[in-house]
Amino acid sequence: MSASCEIRAPAEQTEGTRSQLLRWLKRVGESVEANEPLIELETDKVTVEVAAPASGVLAEILKQEQDEIAPGELLGRIETGVAQAARTVAGEAAGSAVAAGAARSGGPAGLPAAAAAESPAGRRGTQPSPAVQRLLGERGLRAGEVQGTGPGGRITVEDVLRAAAAGAGRPEGRSAAAGEGAAAGVRSRLVPHSAVRRRIAAHMVQSLLHTAPHVTTVFEADLTAVLKDRARRREEFARRGAPLTLTAYFVQATVAAIRAVPEANSRWTDEALEVFDDIHVGIATAVEGTGLVVPVLHDAGTRDLFETARGLEDLVGRARSGALTPADVRGGTFTISNHGVSGSLLAAPIVINQPQSAILGVGKVEKRPVVVEEGDEQKIAVQPRCYVTLTLDHRVMDGHQANRFLQTLVGALADGPA
Numbered sequence: 318m319s320a321s322c323e324i325r326a327p328a329e330q331t332e333g334t335r336s337q338l339l340r341w342l343k344r345v346g347e348s349v350e351a352n353e354p355l356i357e358l359e360t361d362k363v364t365v366e367v368a369a370p371a372s373g374v375l376a377e378i379l380k381q382e383q384d385e386i387a388p389g390e391l392l393g394r395i396e397t398g399v400a401q402a403a404r405t406v407a408g409e410a411a412g413s414a415v416a417a418g419a420a421r422s423g424g425p426a427g428l429p430a431a432a433a434a435e436s437p438a439g440r441r442g443t444q445p446s447p448a449v450q451r452l453l454g455e456r457g458l459r460a461g462e463v464q465g466t467g468p469g470g471r472i473t474v475e476d477v478l479r480a481a482a483a484g485a486g487r488p489e490g491r492s493a494a495a496g497e498g499a500a501a502g503v504r505s506r507l508v509p510h511s512a513v514r515r516r517i518a519a520h521m522v523q524s525l526l527h528t529a530p531h532v533t534t535v536f537e538a539d540l541t542a543v544l545k546d547r548a549r550r551r552e553e554f555a556r557r558g559a560p561l562t563l564t565a566y567f568v569q570a571t572v573a574a575i576r577a578v579p580e581a582n583s584r585w586t587d588e589a590l591e592v593f594d595d596i597h598v599g600i601a602t603a604v605e606g607t608g609l610v611v612p613v614l615h616d617a618g619t620r621d622l623f624e625t626a627r628g629l630e631d632l633v634g635r636a637r638s639g640a641l642t643p644a645d646v647r648g649g650t651f652t653i654s655n656h657g658v659s660g661s662l663l664a665a666p667i668v669i670n671q672p673q674s675a676i677l678g679v680g681k682v683e684k685r686p687v688v689v690e691e692g693d694e695q696k697i698a699v700q701p702r703c704y705v706t707l708t709l710d711h712r713v714m715d716g717h718q719a720n721r722f723l724q725t726l727v728g729a730l731a732d733g734p735a
Contacts, residue, residue, distance in 0.1 A: 319398045322371040326358060327643065328389040336360045336386040337516075340449075341393075342471075343375045349395060357467075358386060360516065363610060363641045373397035445472050452509065456481040466639075475606040478508065514608055524671045529585070529710035533665040536723040540682055540701045542733030550622075559627035564655055567679055568598055568625050570729040571653060572618050577725040580714050581675045581707075582650045590713060599649035599670060600629065602636045603659075611670060612636050613649040622734055649673065657681035657703055666708040674713040677726075678706035 326336060339357040343349055349369040356367040376396040380386060445453065445460055449472050453460060456477060463480045465472035510518075525531060543566045554561040575582045575596055583592040596618035599611040612632040614620075620628065635641050652670045657680040667678045682703045689698045705726060707719050714722075 319396050322395045322397050323391055324370060324393040324395060326386045326388055326390045326392055338380050338382055338384045338386050340382050341378060345375050345378055348374050356392060363643060363646050365643055369395060371395050371397045449477060452477045479606050517608055521668045525668050528671055529669055531666040531708055532711045533706050533708045534719045534723060535704055535706050536727050538703055538705050538727040539731045543730055544701055546733050554623060554626055559623055560630055561626050562629060565622055565626040565629055567653055568617055569622055570726045571598060571677060572596055573729045574722045574726040578718050578722040580718060581722050583674045583713055584672045585674060585710060585712050593650045597648050597650045599652035600632060601652060601654040602633055604637055610636050611649060611652060612641055612645045652676045655679040663704045665706050669708060669710055675707055675709040680704040
């Protein structure tokens with residue numbers, strides 16, 4: 318006797334954000350096994366797989382691809398306890414339908430169901446979603462021209478956009494001026510917004526224009542001591558499995574600055590300022606084809622330099638391979654944006670990652686001539702330096718607190734690790 322099992326979105330999402338149903342990995346009528354990936358959900362921070370809660374047959378889909386999903390929302394139902402014989406009959410019927418469809422389209426009329434399932438278009442788990450199929454058509458691409466990076470080699474929206482950007486395919490039937498209002502004779506193309514990009518945009522607008530009055534203060538940091546220490550310890554850290562990056566030093570200096578100005582590690586509410594005792598540092602990370610994600614180095618205040626470096630290597634590596642979990646992007650109390658890795662000298666304001674109160678920006682490290690004092694004399698010296706910025710919620714902190722934060726931070730960098 319069959320029964321019904323509900324499929325629900327994870328009850329815990331990242332900091333209260335909503336998700337979007339990216340794609341179903343099965344279709345109604347297909348058998349599923351307990352704990353196998355069934356749905357992909359996407360937030361502005363991470364893509365999450367929802368596993369099948371039970372074995373059976375996917376009986377009902379209640380939320381469609383691109384629908385907004387609330388935590389714990391009912392997404393569909395699995396019919397459990399279905400007799401194997403019934404599944405076999407259904408499979409044979411589906412195979413007959415595939416064969417009939419192949420005959421109508423000029424394909425091999427006698428194609429068995431098993432062979433159809435192994436063909437490129439019909440292989441289970443690799444059939445592009447409707448959204449991907451539409452995008453393939455818009456870009457003038459065939460599925461075989463796109464390298465899929467999703468589960469089981471499935472083609473994702475990002476895969477199609479990457480292939481189109483690389484020059485594969487050409488949109489057919491498009492006017493030279495694709496966008497409304499485009500100048501006459503100007504060629505253009507439309508790049509659909511991904512769910513991640515839409516959410517990033519909404520999050521930035523909400524933070525900057527509707528939530529926090531942003532103020533930015535700028536200091537310059539001398540990294541002479543940091544670079545010397547890094548050169549001394551780099552090989553040792555590598556042998557122990559933790560590449561020593563400059564970001565690790567900035568995390569350590571940030572912890573010192575937060576201890577000097579605890580308000581930087583807080584959240585504004587209408588009733589009170591919630592100042593956090595624990596320091597969980599988000600690391601803004603650019604992921605090719607996805608956008609900006611912010612994995613969180615939890616308990617940064619209790620880590621030494623090696624533990625910080627090891628934690629960063631793990632987080633950033635999994636961010637770039639798409640292996641982050643919701644827990645990895647939840648609970649940040651302060652964020653660092655190291656925009657200098659791509660050549661930027663200064664960025665202001667860097668939009669605060671709500672509901673946090675401040676964000677540190679780190680610019681490109683370069684050698685600069687500076688005036689140094691040696692006794693009573695002044696000399697010109699060349700030092701490795703970078704600009705650091707603190708963008709703050711002016712409701713939480715005033716300028717003198719922001720300046721004390723950066724004074725502490727650049728002092729910790731100038732002194733080097735203890």
